[in-house]
Amino acid sequence: AQSVTQPDIHITVSEGASLELRCNYSYGATPYLFWYVQSPGQGLQLLLKYFSGDTLVQGIKGFEAEFKRSQSSFNLRKPSVHWSDAAEYFCAVGAGQKLVFGQGTRLTINP
Amino acid sequence: SAVISQKPSRDICQRGTSLTIQCQVDSQVTMMFWYRQQPGQSLTLIATANQGSEATYESGFVIDKFPISRPNLTFSTLTVSNMSPEDSSIYLCSVDLGQGAADTQYFGPGTRLTVL
Numbered sequence: 001a002q003s004v005t006q007p008d009i010h011i012t013v014s015e016g017a018s019l020e021l022r023c024n025y026s027y028g029a030t031p032y033l034f035w036y037v038q039s040p041g042q043g044l045q046l047l048l049k050y051f052s053g054d055t056l057v058q059g060i061k062g063f064e065a066e067f068k069r070s071q072s073s074f075n076l077r078k079p080s081v082h083w084s085d086a087a088e089y090f091c092a093v094g095a096g097q098k099l100v101f102g103q104g105t106r107l108t109i110n111p
Numbered sequence: 112s113a114v115i116s117q118k119p120s121r122d123i124c125q126r127g128t129s130l131t132i133q134c135q136v137d138s139q140v141t142m143m144f145w146y147r148q149q150p151g152q153s154l155t156l157i158a159t160a161n162q163g164s165e166a167t168y169e170s171g172f173v174i175d176k177f178p179i180s181r182p183n184l185t186f187s188t189l190t191v192s193n194m195s196p197e198d199s200s201i202y203l204c205s206v207d208l209g210q211g212a213a214d215t216q217y218f219g220p221g222t223r224l225t226v227l
């Protein structure tokens with residue numbers, strides 16, 4: 001069965017520091033992979049997605065993610081975080097027409 | 112992408128009652144989805160709602176508890192029936208714009224439900 005693991009429940013970084021959020025997936029076929037962000041009291045916003053081709057994908061708000069098939073990973077990165085990046089981040093794998101989500105990583109930004 | 116709205120944005124309900132949540136999208140879409148996000152948890156798919164057919168429910172969710180309507184290509188409703196405090200969650204709808212072979216879902220803002 002498909003599954004997504006986000007090993008870090010909560011991460012705190014200082015404003016201006018770099019960020020990497022980890023995501024590992026389990027899926028038998030070529031995965032479609034997504035990162036969503038949920039700000040407090042909001043719905044989910046799509047940050048970026050990987051379907052095929054270049055394994056480094058660029059998203060909105062300065063985020064990028066790298067697909068590594070050998071490691072079954074799709075980690076999210078940002079070179080310099082802003083206070084407005086504080087939110088919950090969800091990694092998801094597309095399983096047919098469904099999405100399977102990880103447990104989420106809550107990002108806190110220190111001023 | 113698409114503009115998706117949900118009504119109500121939040122509600123507080125008494126146990127034993129029912130609440131119907133509406134989801135409206137600004138373009139015609141074939142596939143709509145309903146998710147539940149329990150407090151501090153991730154999203155779990157409740158059902159897939161295609162226009163013109165019965166909703167398809169995931170394991171652990173049944174039509175009697177979560178009846179869904181899909182009267183047209185821009186609208187869907189989810190009813191949470193005979194509510195208990197365990198139903199307190201955020202309920203989100205999403206749509207698949209069907210852009211190519213790889214499906215991308217876009218989410219509404221969610222409905223925050225508290226059951227007393």
